[in-house]
Amino acid sequence: xxxxxxxxxxxxxxxxxxxxxxxxxxxxxxxxxxxxxxxxxxxxxxxxxxxxxxxxxxxxxxxxxxxxxxxxxxxxxxxxxxxxxxxxxxxxxxxxxxxxxxxxxxxxxxxxxxxxxxxxxxxxxxxxxxxxxxxxxxxxxxxxxxxxxxxxxxxxxxxxxxxxxxxxxxxxxxxxxxxxxxxxxxxxxxxxxxxxxxxxxxxxxxxxxxxxxxxxxxxxxxxxxxxxxxxxxxxxxxx
Amino acid sequence: xxxxxxxxxxxxxxxxxxxxxxxxxxxxxxxxxxxxxxxxxxxxxxxxxxxxxxxxxxxxxxxxxxxxxxxxxxxxxxxxxxxxxxxxxxxxxxxxxxxxxxxxxxxxxxxxxxxxxxxxxxxxxxxxxxxxxxxxxxxxxxxxxxxxxxxxxxxxxxxxxxxxxxxxxxxxxxxxxxxxxxxxxxxxxxxxxxxxxxxxxxxxxxxxxxxxxxxxxxxxxxxxxxxxxxxxxxxxxxxxxxxxxxxxxxxxxxxxxxxxxxxxxxxxxxxxxxxxxxxxxxxxxxxxx
Numbered sequence: 001x002x003x004x005x006x007x008x009x010x011x012x013x014x015x016x017x018x019x020x021x022x023x024x025x026x027x028x029x030x031x032x033x034x035x036x037x038x039x040x041x042x043x044x045x046x047x048x049x050x051x052x053x054x055x056x057x058x059x060x061x062x063x064x065x066x067x068x069x070x071x072x073x074x075x076x077x078x079x080x081x082x083x084x085x086x087x088x089x090x091x092x093x094x095x096x097x098x099x100x101x102x103x104x105x106x107x108x109x110x111x112x113x114x115x116x117x118x119x120x121x122x123x124x125x126x127x128x129x130x131x132x133x134x135x136x137x138x139x140x141x142x143x144x145x146x147x148x149x150x151x152x153x154x155x156x157x158x159x160x161x162x163x164x165x166x167x168x169x170x171x172x173x174x175x176x177x178x179x180x181x182x183x184x185x186x187x188x189x190x191x192x193x194x195x196x197x198x199x200x201x202x203x204x205x206x207x208x209x210x211x212x213x214x215x216x217x218x219x220x221x222x223x224x225x226x227x228x229x230x231x232x233x234x235x236x237x238x239x
Numbered sequence: 240x241x242x243x244x245x246x247x248x249x250x251x252x253x254x255x256x257x258x259x260x261x262x263x264x265x266x267x268x269x270x271x272x273x274x275x276x277x278x279x280x281x282x283x284x285x286x287x288x289x290x291x292x293x294x295x296x297x298x299x300x301x302x303x304x305x306x307x308x309x310x311x312x313x314x315x316x317x318x319x320x321x322x323x324x325x326x327x328x329x330x331x332x333x334x335x336x337x338x339x340x341x342x343x344x345x346x347x348x349x350x351x352x353x354x355x356x357x358x359x360x361x362x363x364x365x366x367x368x369x370x371x372x373x374x375x376x377x378x379x380x381x382x383x384x385x386x387x388x389x390x391x392x393x394x395x396x397x398x399x400x401x402x403x404x405x406x407x408x409x410x411x412x413x414x415x416x417x418x419x420x421x422x423x424x425x426x427x428x429x430x431x432x433x434x435x436x437x438x439x440x441x442x443x444x445x446x447x448x449x450x451x452x453x454x455x456x457x458x459x460x461x462x463x464x465x466x467x468x469x470x471x472x473x474x475x476x477x478x479x480x481x482x483x484x485x486x487x488x489x490x491x492x493x494x495x496x497x498x499x500x501x502x503x504x505x506x507x508x509x510x511x512x513x514x515x516x517x518x519x520x521x522x523x524x525x526x527x528x
Contacts (some may be wrong), residue, residue, distance in 0.1 A: 008338060012258065012259075013258075013259045014257055014259060014490050017489065017490065017491055053488070054316070057287060058288075058290065058291055058292055058435050058436065058484065058488065059287045059292060059484075059487060059488055060488055081419075082287075083287065097489070099490070162287060201282065202282075202283055202284075202285050202286070203285075204285050204287075204292060204294075204484075204487035204488075205452045205486070205487035205488075205490075207256060207257050207260075207490060208253045208255075208257060208284060209252045209253050209256070209257060209260075209486055209487060209490075210251070210254030210294070210296075210487050211250070211270075211279065211284065211296045211299055212282075212283075212285030212294060212296070213282075213285075214279070214282055214284065214299070220278060220298060221278050221279055226256060227339075227444075236430055
């Protein structure tokens with residue numbers, strides 16, 4: 001716990017929060033890719049996240065960056081609730097406030113990167129894949145329809161339930177970088193103890209103010225937005 | 240017109256992770272500190288509702304000893320007045336917390352959290368807790384009250400008689416958010432503290448009721464998100480306002496609320512000046528029109 005605290009610096013100055021225009025929304029399988037103008041926002045390190053204003057809602061929604069083309073930020077969103085549905089229904093020209101990048105992303109200094117994503121957890125992998133020169137990857141989805149999002153990571157092998165990503169994982173996958181549902185991350189932590197895992201939690205603020213996103217680490221509740229969302233597998237073995 | 244000080248509501252900002260946000264405030268109010276460290280409540284701890292949010296953080300904090308040793312010295316660097324919110328489970332707790340803070344020049348004010356909806360309450364009355372705190376410190380004491388008492392003005396009068404210097408109105412009210420699919424509570428603890436825009440009329444009523452019977456300064460809070468909201472609280476008797484849930488959505492809210500309030504007051508002053516000019520027109524004009 002103390003090691004984590006030492007290696008993760010508290011934010012001294014919050015990143016910018018800007019009003020940016022929506023360029024377009026695009027259906028990707030069951031999900032929606034929300035493309036917004038970058039404005040003065042930095043894309044940050046893969047695995048970091050942004051707080052997206054969901055118009056008409058009280059709280060913004062945390063989303064990891066999916067793609068960062070020139071002048072743009074793109075977020076992959078699963079319309080599972082009122083906030084994400086509003087975000088998926090935005091139209092070209094609409095404007096939303098975006099705050100970020102926040103949290104701690106993946107450590108990119110790995111020798112043999114291997115990406116694993118599950119469901120909407122594939123969101124940060126396309127941007128991560130670009131940063132690591134498109135390494136091998138496995139994606140898992142709950143249905144053929146959801147698997148349409150695999151188009152975002154063309155090099156990836158795909159597992160569709162009941163088949164699991166862990167069944168496709170090679171014996172020696174190298175340096176695993178993963179994001180997905182908690183059971184998948186827990187299974188990966190067992191198979192690849194050195195893996196870097198991106199977790200999620202409900203967040204009101206994304207910058208350490210609300211204490212809503214805590215996860216249990218070493219017997220203590222710690223804010224995922226401050227110490228994560230990317231944690232090494234040994235730090236959080238069990239959700 | 241006097242500037243209206245803008246604070247944060249306790250538990251809605253961590254000045255150590257966002258010092259630049261805290262420095263935009265006229266005073267920083269800490270998350271509630273308790274005698275012993277608390278891990279807080281099991282997640283999920285937050286849930287958005289249609290017009291607000293519920294939380295059940297459960298006063299997660301390092302305890303007063305670690306707070307004084309490790310947190311307070313770092314808060315000094317903010318360069319703004321520090322209000323320390325304290326909570327406890329007995330009159331003795333409040334007394335010992337205030338005693339521990341009394342000798343620290345860095346502490347401008349102690350806010351007594353007498354109303355957290357997410358932990359067990361002390362058995363004593365609010366006035367008894369205040370008396371215990373008052374006997375332990377000469378620092379300014381503010382009592383943070385729940386809006387759910389039968390007669391908040393009566394509670395306010397009781398804590399005023401017991402020696403508080405001001406009131407922080409209001410804490411959250413109890414609320415329950417259900418998962419729309421399973422119809423089970425979203426929060427790990429079931430119900431939690433309800434905050435945000437929906438709390439605003441409730442808070443305004445409390446500030447109005449207390450300001451009508453007491454001359455104490457009042458920090459008004461509950462859904463303040465704009466300059467107009469702040470002006471409303473000032474109109475019913477608040478001498479300062481605190482920002483809560485809005486800080487989660489917008490860390491630039493302190494500057495935004497302040498500039499909106501300044502603009503509003505300037506426009507209203509101009510309106511009053513224009514209107515008094517009109518009143519000076521010859522009486523015949525009004526007859527003609």
